[in-house]
Amino acid sequence: MGRLEMGVAADRCLALWFPNWSVTAWALADGEDPSQLAAVVAANRVLACSAAAAEQGVAVGQRRREAQSTCPQLKVLAADDARDAREFEAVLACVEQLSPGVQLIRPGLCVVRSQGLASYLGAEELAAETLLESVVVELGIDSGRAGVADGVFTAVQAAHQADPVRVVEPTGGAKFLAPLPVSRLGDPNLSELLPRLGVRTLGDFAAMDAARVRERFGAQGVRLHTLAGGQDSRQVTPRQPPAELIAEIDFEPPLTLVDQVAFASRAVVAKFIDHLTGAGLVCTEVRLELTGERDEFSARTWLTPSVFDAAAITDRIRWQLQAAAGNQILSGIISLRLEPVSVDELANHAPGLFGLGPDERVHHAMSRVQAMLGHASVLTPQIGGGRWLAERQLLVPWGERLTTKMPANQPWPGRIPDPQPATVFPEPLAVQLVAADGVQIRVDERGALSGVPVAFSAGSQHGRLIGWAGPWPVSERAWDAQRQRGAHRFQVVDEFGVAWLLLLNGRGWWAEARYD
Amino acid sequence: MKAALKLPETETAVTELLVRLRAQVAKAEARIRQRPFAVHPSLLPVLGESGLKPGAAYVLETSGSLLHALLAEPSQEGHWCGVVGLPTFAAEAAQLAGVRLDRLVLVPEPAEQWLAATAALAEVVPVLAVRPFGRVRESDAARLMSRLRDRGSVLLVVGDWPRAEARFTLTEPRWHGLGNGHGRLAGRELQVGVISRRYPAGRSARLVLPSSNGRIAAVESAAPQLRVAG
Structure with a gap:
């Protein structure tokens, strides 16, 4: 009691430490018993071990082999930072109920100001015990220890020395x-x-x-x-509990028309945007989840180069429904869920004093065309890797991120030498290339032609050739019988002066592109 | 400017001042709005003008190298380019010709809505290439052109267009580098012609399009010609 009246309680900190949290987190996540012989290992070193394993001689920092030879029944677990952090959220929430303003130091360790709770309960020991007890009662985690001292560092050290509570006198x-x-x-x-x-x-x-x-x-x-020297100047910085930004709506009765869903979800989309704006945020990536009546599920993450407004999200709902209808979702829609995947500060996206920036205007116009024709109708081209012309040009819907496994800046043997053809057929055209006797040209295994090509026809066009060269073999994944692709390429010029890039594969002659 | 700010005393002076100010505004507007889009120097003598006029439509016979060459110069200057209704547009050849792909947007298959899509893009995209879907009605064309004039955009039409500013024709193509069973395509020499309102008789020049680096160039020297095979 007297302690508080001495006026030094301003930066008294209460640290809660859960030793070997990784093991506890694993036990909580997988519903396992934390008292079994288990150790979390990262980079071949023991990161955390259960109390039972510690009794057998396993120690933090030990090599994995050593730990396994000391304790042959040891269950070795992979480290998972995300799991540790996720499971610790529950502890933070539990502590926050009693004392707001928790600061997370790392999963397994957090600090609160002890002043409030201690002055309410009358003693710091009591405050620490109350917090530990509530964690035991609510979550069943009994490994916690608490330390109370001046400053964050000293409090954490006190928690390390605690059994289960250690209070260091002020100025001590x-x-x-x-x-x-x-x-x-x-x-x-x-x-x-x-x-x-x-x-x-x-x-x-x-x-x-x-x-x-x-x-x-x-x-x-x-x-x-x-x-x-015990002079920790750090203050406890309270954690901001995440605002509830996820929006959901249930449809009763289930909706069967795309427009119905889009219309019915307007209010919830507007609310979603309002909540974000209220929190001073804008959404740049949103996840839409649609659930059908027969438990079908469609989820997709949508990106935008600027920010989502209500109309843009409604468009995304419509597009996702159109894509999902008939294959992923076969019945009426019963619920819709909106989740902001990435958000940004509103201030970074405020329109300029003199209207929108030039690229912002471009984005608005592109979005309008997308709203008119569909998401995948407005494309931005990029050049990727590959040997086939149509494969090299990557068309990405406006606003999407490009993902390719084939970078362009690597050598692609079989690539066409410059100049590149100015017309590339998305689907190759079936053509004929014949010798003087009217027989289709073939290429044997050694790359020899069955005759001299003299004429060429593509659809209704027929023409004599005034120049040709080939075959240039293109071979892809020759080692993989399932996925291998091979062809012979030819360049030909017909009598009208049009040059073609032709392709001979197992299925016949094709025009891959035209030089015009 | 000082003089203009002084309050005029008589009514005639007011009218005079208004006339002078209007002329100044018109001149300034003309400077901003009517600056033509750049074209490659080798195309200038054929076109007979300093560039592509904002608010005008130019007709091309094919969507190939000439379109890339016309898009390249404005694109290099930082203008956005849009290509509507051309699913066979080759991005790699365009890039080689000098078109900046990060300022290019494609709407390959707008079908019947090509006009609406073009009009929406014309708001922000100053250089638009479009292949009309079906026949173009005079009234539709007039509506789009007034939008283009308002925005100062230029339209490159692949196909036909009523009241075009100029028509490009490509004739007598001759490919270099390809023999009978040997060589590879290295470039094309052709006659580029323009029939415009200003030059109804037409102007033309022999150019290399594309050259071996994918760009447009002037003819340098006589190269061996291709002979008919067989």
Whole structure:
């Protein structure tokens, strides 16, 4: 009680530490028993192990082989940062119910200001015990420890020493920290160097002259030096709970027409945008999930080069429905869910003082054409890799990100030499190339022609040839019987002066492109 | 400018001032709006003008290299280009000809809605290439042209167009580099002709389109010609 009246409780911090959180997170996520022999391993070193495994001699930092030989029944788990963070959210939420303003340091470790809860309950020990107890009761996690001290660093160290609660007196930080080893600073360079200089404990380090520390270790050294002296200036920065930005709507009765869904979802889309705007955000990537009456499901993430407004999202809903109707979704739509995948600060996207920027205007016009003709009707071209002409030009719907496995800046043997044909047929045209006797030209295995090509016909066009060259073999994935593709390419010029790029494959003669 | 700001005393002076100011505004507008889109220097003598006029339509017979060459210069200057109704447009050849792909947008198959799509794009895209779907009605063309004039865009039509500013023709093509069973296409020499309102008799020149680097060029020297095979 007296502690609070002394007026030093302003930056009293309460650290909650859950040792070996990775193992606990795995147990929670997979519904396993955390008391079995298990260890999380990253880069062949033990990152965390269960209490049972620790009893058998497994230690954090041990090599995997060593750990397995010490404890043959050990269950080795892969590290998963996302899982650790996800499972810790529940702990944060539980702590936040009792004391708002939790700061997450890393999954497994968080800090709150102890002042509020301690003054309510009357003692810091009680506050720490209450928090630990609520985690045990609500989530069944009993590995937690709590430390209360001045400053974040000291509080975390207190939690490490706790069983299960350790309170360091105000201004007693330096005394508490003094006997601890310098490795507790968490700086790999210093924890190696200082013991070699004969400085083994935080007390020894704190006793060094600050000016000497600055000379030798720079600004980072000075910061750690003040920490070692129990003078942590860091404040608890409260975590902002994420605003509920996801919007959902259920349709009752189920809707069967695309326009019905688009119309019915207008209000929820407007609300979705309003919530984002209210939070000072704009959405640049949105995930739409549609559920059908027979449990069919269609989900897609939509991107935009600028920001989504209500009309743009309604368009995306319509396009996704049109694409999904008939294959993914066969019945009426019962629900729609909108989730912002990436958001940005509203301020970065505010229109300029003198109207919209030039590219913004371009985007609006393109979006209008997309709304008119469909998402995939407005395309931006890019040149990718590959040996076939139609494959090399990648057409990306306006606003989408390009994803290709075949970069253009690698050598593609079999690529056509410049100049490139100015007309490329999206689907090759069937053509005929014949010798003087009217027989179709063939190419044998050795690349020899069955005759001299003299005439050529494409559809209704017939013409004599005034020049030709070939065959130029193109072979793709010759090692893979299923996916291999091979052909012979020819360049020909007909009597009208039109040059063609022809292709002979197993299915006959084709015109791949025209030079015009 | 100082003099213009002084308040005039008599009514005739007011009218005079108005006339002078209007002339100034018209001159400034003409400078901004009527600056033609650049064309390649080798096409200038054929065209007989300093470039493609904003608000005008030019007719091309084919969608090939000539279209790429006409798009290239405005594209290099940073203008957006749009290509409507041409699914066979070869982006790689266009890039080689000098068209900036990051300022190019394609609407390959607008079908009946080609006019609406072109009109929507004309709002922001100053250089538009379009192949009309079916016959073009005079009234549709007039409506689109007034939009283009308003925005200062230029239209390159593949096919036919009523009241075009000029028509490009390509004749007597001769390919270089390809023999009978040997060689490879290295370039094409042809006669580029333009029949325009200003030059109804037509002007023409012999040019290389495309040359071996994919661009348009003037004819340099006589190269061996192709002979008829067989």
